[in-house]
Structure formats: C-alpha cells, structure tokens
Amino acid sequence: MNRPFDITYIWKAVPEILSGLGVTLQFLIGTIVIGGLLGFLATWARISGPKWLRAIVHGYIWIIRCTPSIVMMFLVFYGLPEVLLGAFDIDINSWNRLNFVVIALSLLFSAPCSEIMRSAYLAVAKVQREAALSIGLTEAQAFRRIVLPQALVSALPNLGNSFILLMKEGALAYTIGIVDIMGKGQLIIARNFGGYSIETYIALAAIYWLLTLAIEKAFKLAEDKLSAGKQPLRAA
Amino acid sequence: MTIDLPYVQEILILVLKGIPTTLRLTFIPLLIALPFAFLIAVARQRNVKVLARISQIYVSFIRGTPLIVQILVMYSLFPSLLNVLVKNWGLEYDVFGINPIYYAYIVFTLNTIAILSEVFRSALETVDKRQLEAALSIGLLPVQAYSRIVIPQALVAATPNLCNSTVNLLKSTSLAFLMSVQDITAIAKTEAAFGYNYLESYLVIFIVYIVLCSLVQVFFQLLEQRLSLYKRGRNITVKSENDKQPEYFEDVRKERYHAGIEEYS
Amino acid sequence: MLALKNIHKKFGELEVLKGVDIEVEKGDIVVILGPSGSGKTTLLRCINFLERADEGSLHFDEIQTEFSKASKKEINAVRKKSAFVFQNYGLFDNKTVLDNVTEGLIVGRKMPKKEAIETAIRALEKVGLSDRLAYYPSQLSGGQQQRVGIARALAVNPDVILFDEPTSALDPELVGEVLQVIRKLAEEGTTMVVVTHEMTFAKEVANRVIFMDQGVIVEEGTPEDIFGNPKEARTRGFLQRILARV
Amino acid sequence: MLALKNIHKKFGELEVLKGVDIEVEKGDIVVILGPSGSGKTTLLRCINFLERADEGSLHFDEIQTEFSKASKKEINAVRKKSAFVFQNYGLFDNKTVLDNVTEGLIVGRKMPKKEAIETAIRALEKVGLSDRLAYYPSQLSGGQQQRVGIARALAVNPDVILFDEPTSALDPELVGEVLQVIRKLAEEGTTMVVVTHEMTFAKEVANRVIFMDQGVIVEEGTPEDIFGNPKEARTRGFLQRILARV
Amino acid sequence: ETTSEATSSSAAETLEVTTVTVAHTQSSAPMNYVDENGESTGYEVSVLKAIDELLPQYEFEYVPTSDEDLLIGIESGKYDVGTKGAWYTEERAQKFIFPENYIGASSIGVLIRSEDAEEITDLESFAAAGKSLVPISPNNAQYNVIEDFNAEHPDTPIELTAADVFEIADAYTWLLEGRYDGYFAVKTAYEVNVLAEGAPYSQYKDDFSYFVYEALPTWPLFNKEQQQLADAYDEAFLQLEEDGTIDDLMIEFLGENTFQYVKE
C-alpha cells in the first residue's frame, strides 16, 4: 500500500498528548462528582419525591437526554453567564472555561446516570428494604447499607459505560478551546498539516485504551467486592 | 444576537431530508447489535472460557478507543486494504464506490455491541438464579429458559439503560459526517457555513433531536411499563371482566362458562 | 401494650383485612392460626407498617396513631420497638450470617461493635448456628436461613417480635428448640405475635390463640378454649380436619 | 427406575454429600428425613442437575451416566422426565399463576395451548387455587405460592417428582389435601421423592423412608421399620426428641 | 461591549488601554494554530500581533477555539474580533464587520497524480475530464470555490461532497490508490507533506503534481459594535504592508506572498 508509516512518531507524539491528561482527568472527575450527585438527587426525587417534584425531574431528564452535547455546551457557555448576570448580577464571564465544560458535561451526565441508578434500585428485591426497616434501621440506613450495595452491583457495568464515554468527551471541550488529550492530538495533526495523523491517532488510542483498562479494573474490583454472597445466574 | 427565524424555517425543511439517514444510522446498528451484545453478555456472565476473555478484550478495546479513531480506521484504512486484496485476487470490484454509510453502520454497530453487552450483563445480574433453575426443572431447554423467563425479567432493568444507549447513539450518529454521510447535523452544518448561521443551525438540530429522542423515550417508557407489570402486580378486581387477561385465558373462561363449569375470577 | 383497632386493607378491589381488632399485653404470646390466604401475613405487615393499612388505629405503648395518618417518626418508633421474622426469611443477601445479625445492633441501636458481635453470636447459638458465621445466605440450607432470620430478630431485643411462620422450614427437632427459645423470651417479658401452622406450637406456648379466616377474626381465646371447646363452626371444622389427620 | 450411586458433593472445603446411594422403583414414594443442613436439598438438586455432583453415577430409565460427565443431552432428558418443587417455591416472577403452570406444558412439552390451559386449571384445582389464575406471584400469600409450585410440577405429569418440603408453608388443612393429591399420583404410577419435616406425612404416604444426617444416609427402610424400630442410635435420638414433643 | 472595564480604573493616569479579545481557530495551520508550547501563532495571528504593537490604545488577548465557537462568540460579543481564514459573503457581512483590507490570502490549488498532469492543468480541464475530488468541509473556502465554479460551469460541474473536518493526510494516499483524482488543498500543506525534506510523503514526490487555482482573500471578523477597532485595524494593516512586515510574515508562514494569486 502507498501509505507512509513512521512507527517512531507514535512514541514521539505521546509526551505532548499526555500533557493534556490533567485536563481530561479534571473534567472527568469533576463531572463524575457533580453530575453523579445531580443524577443521584434526580433518582431520589423520582422514586420517593412528591408528585410534582417527580414530574419536574422526569421532564428534566427527558429534555437533557434529547439535547445534543454541542448544543448543551453552547447553552452553558453562552446562556449561563447571561442568566446569572441578568438574574443574580453574578459575572462568570471571566471563569476558567474548564468550569463551563464541567457544568455542561455534568448536566448531560446526570440524566443517564439517574436512569442507571433508578433501574438498579428497582431491581433490588423489596424484602431487602423491608427486612432492614423491621430490625430498626431508618429508611436512610436501610438504603445506604442494604439496598445501595446490592443496587450498585447491577449499576456498575452501566456506570462503567458512562464513565468511559465521558472520558472521551474531549471533543466537546475542544469546541470552546479546552485542550485535553484528544485536543492535543488534534493540535499536533493540525500543525503537521494532517501529516502523521495515523501515527498520532494510534498514540491517542493507546493512551485512551490504557485509561479505559484502568477504569475497568477499578470497576471489576468494586463489582467483585459488592457481589459477595450473590449467586451468579448460572445453572450447574 | 438575533435569531433569523425565516432562515430557521428554511433549514428546518432541508434538515428534514436527513432524518431517514439519521434513523437508519441509529436503528440498523442497534438491531444488528442486540443479539451479538446479548451473546457477549451471556458469555461473560457465565464465564465461558475463551469466549468470555475475547469478549472482554473486544468490549474494552472498542469502548476504550475514541470513535474518531475507529472512523479513521474504517473509513480510510480499511477500504485501502480491501482494495489491495481485491486487486490481488484479480477481482473487478470498485471498492471505493462503496457508499460510506456502510462504514458508518459498521463503526456504530461495533460500538453499540460493546455498550449494550454491558447493559445486558448488568441486567442479567438482577435476575435471581432460582428463576433459571425453576425453568430448567420443568423441562425448558436453557435457550427457552432464557428467552421466556430470564430475559423478560432482565429487560425490566435493561430498558432505561437501553434507552440511554439508543438516545446516545442517535445523537452520536452526527459523527458520520466525518465519513461524508449526510445526516441531519451534516445538512445543518453545510447550510450554516455559507452565512455563518450556526446559532440557527444548532437550534434546528436541537428541535429535530428533541422530537426524535422523545419518540425513542416514549417507546422505551411504554416498554418498561409493560415489562414491569408483574412487579407492580396486576390490578386486582373482584370481577375479572375488567382484567387484562391473556386472550387465551379469556377463551377458555368463556368456554368453560358455556359448558356450565363454574366461573372463576 | 399493643392494641390494633379495626384494621382494613385492600389490594386493588380485594379486601384482605376486613376490620381486625387485636389487643396484646406485655409478655403475651399470641398465636394466629388460619388457612392459607386468610390475611395473617398481611396483618403482621400492617402492624410493622411494611404495608399501609387503609383504615384502623394503632396503640403501642406511648404511640397512638391512625394507620392512614401515621407520621414517619411514629413509624420509625414502632419499628424500633419491634422485630419481624419473615415467612421467606428475608435475609440480607449481601451480608454474612454474622453481619445479618449485627446490622440491626450496630446501625439500628448504635451498639459498640464488639458488644454487638457478642450479642449476635449468643443469638445465633440459641438457634444452633454459631458455626456458620461467615456464610452468605445463598450458601445456607432453608432451615439455616430461617434460623438466621429468627436470631436476627432476637438479637435486637425488641419489645414485640412478630413471627411469620418461624418454623416452617425446620425439622421437628429444631422446632422444639426454637419453641424453647420463644418460651424463654416470653419469660423474660418479650411480647410475641406468632403466625404458625404448627398446632403443637400453638397449644404449648401460646397464652392466647386467634383464629382468622378470610380477613376477619373468627374466634379468639386461650389455647384450651380454642382447641378444647371451639365455639364457631368454622374453627371446629378447621381443627377437626387437622385432628383427623394427626 | 432411578438409581444414584455414591454421590459426592463439596462446596469449597465443605463436603455436603459424602457418598449417597439411592434406588427408587416406579411408583415409589420415598421420603427423606433429616435435620436441617444435612444435605437433603442438595441431594435433590444433584438429581436434577441443578447442582453438579462431584462424583457418582445416575441411572434413570434408559439414561446411564456419570454426574461429572453428563452431556447436555442427558441433562435435558433427565429434566424432561422429572419435576422439582422448590423449598422456596421458585415461581416465575414475571408470569401469572396460570402461565407459571402452562409454561412447562406449552414450551417444554409442546402441548397445544388450549389443552395446556385445561391441564393447568385441573392441576390448580387440585391444590385449591383455580380462583387466582391471573395473579402474579408477588400478589400471593406464602401458602398460595407453594401450592402453585406444586401444581406446576404436577401439571407436566413427569415420571418422577422431586418435592423439597412441599408443605412447609401450608396450614394443616391444606397439608392434608396435598397429601391426598400425592397419594393419588402415586396410585397413578408417578414416582416421588419427598423431603419433608412432617412426620405424619412420612408415616402415612411413604413406602420407603430414608434418614439422612451430615451428608450420609444413616438408615433406610419401610416407615414401620424406621418409626417403629429404628436401628441406628442417631435415628432413634432424632425420632425420640420429636415424639417427646408431639 | 465586553471591551474590558477591567483596565478602566487604571486608565485615568495613562492612556486608556482597552483589552481586546481575539479569537482564532486552533487547528488551521498555517493561518492560525497553537504551537508545541501552547502559544497562539500562525500567519493571521502574527499579523494581528504586529497590529497590536502599532495600537497603543488596545491590548490584544488571544483565545484559541473552534470555528463554531469563534463565530457564535464574535456574534454575541464574547470575542471582539476573530480570525479563522474566513472568506467574504454577503450573508456573513450582515452578521459581522468585514474591514476594508483583507488580512491574508490562502492559495489553494488541486493536487493530482502526475500521470494526469498533462491532461489537467486547471479546474476546467479537471472538470472536463470528469475527475473526482476528495470531500471538503463546508467550513472551508474550497467548498465555496467549487460551488461557485459549478454555478459558472453548469455543463461540466465537479462532483462536490461535503464532509466534516477530518484532519488527516490520508487524502494523499487516497489519490495514490485511485480512490479520488484530486485533492483541493492549501498549497502550504502540499509543500509540507510532500515537497519538504523528510516530509511524510516525500518518497511519493514524483507521483504528485499541483496547480494553483487562486488565492482566496481572508478576513478577520469583527463584532458589529467594533467599527472603531476595525478602522484601527485597517490603518495599521496598511502601515504593515508598507513597511514589509506582511511580506515577511507571508514568507515565514506561507512560503511566498500569496496576494499575487488573488483574482480581483
């Protein structure tokens, strides 16, 4: 094939790409924390909130799931400062742009996250909660100590999907000029006028895969720990 | 900043033409992926030796590499390779004439398989082992036990996540524009470039996605309600007439009634 | 100490409890008998607010409330003072035998860990299970699970224990042992409401027997009265058919 | 017709079955007695391949195999010829009472739908549940669930039914009825292996009684032998303590 | 309007200095890009930097970003001015201020296989030979050029496929293997990828040839409120053209003065 390929360039690209790792980790962790919290609150509201709240939260999840990420990014980047300035006289125009990325991603992440949690919660047998209440645990304790660990077992694979997808959302940050590892790769390729793009992309893919393997490993550990005592769905 | 409404209307009409492409890009990969994803999930769940290992690597690799890289491989490298092979075999096939939408199908299918296999795996976790055992014990084959008992129960926990995945897929099909496939985003962006009407274009994209994603969500919501009926329990009515009973049940009920056998509720 | 008045409970249109009154004194062992589906489990669940009764009032020590209006605080108070042994065991699937029992002590009653473990082991010894501490419920036989359920309720040392067929999965040897345990608890002043199908059990430990059918209390009295001289035709029928068999 | 030789089963380090031999003739009602945790459930599960025994051989009509080597085909054949009544009911949560029973007929045995429903209703009538056809398991009382489990096994009309404590959640009245049903099945030639804690049941319907303890068969014989004249000290002890109570 | 108030407090003592937010695309080398150290650079950015030097009343701050954000940002006033190698259309002129002077010109032409070089010497012959063109992003000037060309030559249009920006040099391979016949590329890209010493495609140097079609003038875009800034730009630009700075920067980034190819 008439295709130049310089294997050494893969290695050469790695250090510069890795310089974007900090940004990737920042928005990843920020979003998991904030978006996860939002998602959790939404789940809680949908399961045990009053009717009006359930309706609102349902609508919220609905709309967020319909919103393309680029639209959300621009809504937050351009809309939020206007709203805050207009309504509360708070000026966030000078904020670090990474904050906007985290907010946009958190909103986007909260909806699927909440659905993951909701389905996992409903999958835990009712009697588990009842048994916990019957020995004097409060609702909160019953949830945290008995229901949640069991729900997590079935939530984890889906959360894993979401975390990994989220990690790759660097393209979104790039649209407002935040350069993560994906962005670094693109800058390199642009600077080379498209040259060595395959080599650069291979380096990128390798780095992402390694990160994914790390996330998967963590999830596997958590899953194994939480599914203690659970019989796998397997006939002899 | 003002929104140019007539222009919005104009693109909206143009963009509508992209809807079939977007839907095709979503549902063809989804439907192809469903069975494969399920098989992988079962293989991993049951820890089938080699298969489970291979599946795990597959899932990890596909999830772990950026979509744009996969598109590059599929859209640029793969046809080149195919071309060389076809030439070596002395065939007269124009590899480069293949509509790039097929490459898009492949990329999205591979990704959807990986994502859904985890959705199914987690859903299978929610089914009690005893349900499978009971099914086997009355003489169902494992395939039947899965399709009739395990899967319907697993689907209850899977539907919200299937909905997430479908909606995500629907939205990510816009990446097919990298392969020159003209979906709704592609059309809107092309139109926007000339007059730099990005605001209006994104507004249109938003509107169209709201409609499409809403349809998807309605579908899955109804599905979930139907599938989880057994958890909430059927509404108990003393007289069975209002009950939504299986139609065959209704037949037998009538027959027995007419045969003078006692009525049962 | 525990008085329930006029409990009504419907599932959809099916009325499962049709106005049940029960009064239980401290130290009582009340046995509830009745055919399958007569509402015994539902009644116990209502007492513990695991099911919300549609109508009726509850008086439990200083707590006095309507079922339909009970506040969260009242519900928690009732649950803190009582324990429930489930017909289907209802063990925590993700906890070992020991953790199943200590959970209510450490988390529910804030007992120090060490003391909780000691208490739990004592309770498990009573039901003959102190050799299975590290097992998960899925690794236990039916009878073992049921005994863990009993130990879990005993351990929290509640004022009232609600037993729902606590010996259904036990062999007669163990039934005898559990019976001993229950008798001893009663002597120590624990009040118990026991749903059971074991007539011997009822005869031997109850100081009051309630016979339920189709959501109402048909008859109640001392074991001697009920077994020796039942007044209602339905009770007589039920007992006759049983005694004919034994 | 059914012969098991030298069944061994370990869970991790714990040996639960330590070489059990059982032979059952057509039409037999074999009752297995034994204390909680002695391995009764595990034995039944091994017969039906719900648990894979580590060692031992199975002979079931024309099927002759080693447990550790049995092929899928053999396993399916065994399951087709037998039915299992679970200690924990094991109903299909996502199916109504009627569908629980017809499932094995329509899907497992390819019976026409209409015929299957007739058969199912007959089976449910036998256990007194034909008024709950459209209920889901979560809407049934414990005893009702157990009876559906029994009806489900009866309906498929298997050569052998394996009962694991089929009457634990039933009131004595129903126990009597179920007993009748089992007796009638035996007359029609169905073979049954029944694990139970009901001594009356064992005395009245069994034609052979097996007493198990700690993974081995301690003693076996006719009910008269076992109850009237037990040879082993362990059996005597078990029975004495029971009889002392009753 | 967002021209910053931040500096206005210190303004009393000296000349009032206004901070200007300049957005530029981050991945359109050689016009605008970000170098290894994260610094904004490229031909257009460098011109603006030189202009900043000449305007003591302004201080430019550079924000690298994407095409879409740049456009929305300038329109909304988040950015005062932006540069992305934009060409002129009437529609755009309604949304933005185009100054009098264009800032640069990107010379574009078609890369073809050497074997076709005799037959094809310009777009007309390319079109006449029925050759196919690598897809172009509608964001690029090239897209518009071909559209215009097709409008002028309704009988022999060139098939135009739109695709999203896909910054890979694979287009060169596509040409070699015959997937497409022409790649409508910036001249600098051709030079860097094929002609330069040690370029990725230098081994295929002889298989390619290139003809320049024209140079499209590119403009910086100003927010509608920034007429004053645009005027200042114009004045400074003429000055730079006069003193040769523009020429120097052109040579530095584009290899030659591309204004010569601009068709008026």
Ligand SMILES: Nc1ncnc2c1ncn2[C@@H]1O[C@H](COP(=O)(O)OP(=O)(O)OP(=O)(O)O)[C@@H](O)[C@H]1O
């Ligand atoms: N969630 C429910 N929805 C509808 N009906 C229900 C529900 N739970 C229980 N029932 C019905 O209520 C009746 C009483 O049930 P309950 O469990 O209280 O009976 P029980 O006296 O405990 O019987 P058993 O001795 O068999 O356990 C039954 O007929 C059952 O079908």
Ligand SMILES: Nc1ncnc2c1ncn2[C@@H]1O[C@H](COP(=O)(O)OP(=O)(O)OP(=O)(O)O)[C@@H](O)[C@H]1O
């Ligand atoms: N999956 C498992 N892992 C480890 N140990 C197990 C497992 N299943 C059963 N056991 C152990 O095997 C022993 C026998 O269990 P089995 O269920 O066969 O008893 P059983 O005779 O049916 O008792 P019961 O009358 O209480 O139901 C028990 O001591 C139990 O703890």
Ligand SMILES: [Mg+2]
């Ligand atoms: Mg009950």
Ligand SMILES: [Mg+2]
């Ligand atoms: Mg058992």
